[in-house]
Amino acid sequence: MKFSGPFLFLLLVLFSAFTDRDKPQSKPGVKVVMDGVVTRLYKTYQPQQLDTIQQDFVLSFLTNQEKKILATQYWTFRTNVPVVVSLMRDQAQKVLPFWLKDSGFRKTELIVKNEEYTYEVWQRTYEAGVVSLGINGFDKHRPVYFISVKAQRPGDALRISPIFPAHQTFTTFQKGAFTYHDWSDLTLSEVPESLRGQTLFQTIRGRAREAHLVGAFRRTKFPATTQPDQILLTWSGNPATTQDIQWRTTASVPNGSIKYWQKGSRDTLVKAATLNKMEDRLLQNDRYAHRFTTQLTGLKPGKTYDYQIGSPKGGWSSVASFQTQSTTNEGFSFIWFGDTHKSPVFGEMAQQTLTRHPNIAFYSIAGDLVSTGLHRDEWDELWQYSGTTFQSKPLLPIPGNHDSQDGLGAWMYQQMFSLPHNGPKHPEVPDEQTYAFRYKNALFLMIDATAPIEAQTAWIQQQLAQSKDDWKFMFFHFPPYTFEEDYADIRKAWGPGAHSSTNIT
Ligand SMILES: [Fe+2]
Known part of the structure; x- marks a missing residue:
């Protein structure tokens, strides 16, 4: 599985958007609600009871205000003209998002596919103004829903202003487009004629965790x-x-x-x-x-x-x-x-x-x-063992795809380790996840290969060019030569012969 560029940026934006929402003029968002709900659950129920939670139970536990926020504050944006919103929901997700039907979405006969999943298409119309959509579910269903938008009237020039997440990325809804930044190789293989050319909103699979309560407690x-x-x-x-x-x-x-x-x-x-x-x-x-x-x-x-x-x-x-x-x-x-x-x-x-x-x-x-980089119990096991x-x-580590997962980055990894702050100055290459250090006559280039390959190449070249060390080691998680998965992009960018001016050995 390969990872594409903008997901970390999106993550930072998600966090900053949460902060924005805490300002007095905004309503509390999904995170604030879920923090409070979990606190109340811990106070009210025993651990064994928490393990049996299902959606119906959660809904009976939430206040009306909390339900309203979870039904509207997951994804919000403004449009300048009346629009049709199409919402693609993975058929394999057993329980429908609780707010979907109530908010006026209707299931169509349309189907969208990628190599892994089949999505049913739900639609509803909105007047010009704010569109507010709810959570993916209380389960952790990683292929989260995504949406597309088109103007109702063919002649209207559609403008979309993201509210939350504040920095939304868009692409054209068509075969070959990708929907999840953390799995950009997973592209759409089937898009019905009537949806093609619409504005497709991209997301990250990590959003499945935002309201996770069913089978969630560890x-x-x-x-x-x-x-x-x-x-x-x-x-x-x-x-x-x-x-x-x-x-x-x-x-x-x-x-x-x-x-x-x-x-x-x-x-x-x-x-x-x-x-x-x-x-x-x-x-x-x-x-x-x-x-x-x-x-x-x-x-x-x-x-x-x-x-x-x-x-x-x-x-x-x-x-x-x-x-x-x-x-x-x-x-x-x-x-x-x-x-x-x-x-x-x-x-x-x-x-x-x-x-x-x-x-x-x-x-x-x-x-x-x-194995799951944002589960602290796993780090506790690592250190205990x-x-x-x-x-x-x-210990001088680098992250792999399990430490930095689902487009959510590796903040737990970052808090675990104090490492050199000398990696590429690039918004998509996180600090301390790519870095260099010297030990005696050796240079160690420690590369986060879950960050974009192309964003790190110039830095690698520069490090090698300025090094006078006898030995040069480069560590990264994805093997360029393996029978299991093809990392041709890494071979091409960093392998022998990649750059005539620099001999990477
Ligand atoms: Fe891995």
């Missing part, structure tokens, strides 16, 4: 406590003189810091950490957690440092240690994993590698660290 096996855990080393700066450290506590711990000292020395230094509040709304036993991060600077090359992290309120971790990169000519080694998918087998292997290769410099995981491995050796 539990983490490893909830946060006041004691710091998930201690993790990374680098965002020079490995010889800096060290980044991050960890987790429960949300009742408001701050954290690190005490550190050069091994054998009595001079203890203290550095405060920055707090990131993490919320996973559907994680019923641990919705909120705190993630701390800090960077130690001014360290001496080639030295071992001991450290402890914690806070007066949360207690302190046991002493661990790390080593800064030396400036000698000796070689170094590192360990690379791919597709770890928070597996216990990986965790065990990672712990064994440290016993067998205690002198390695660092680890990398080339994407798909977990890998034990104390990353307390003494840094």
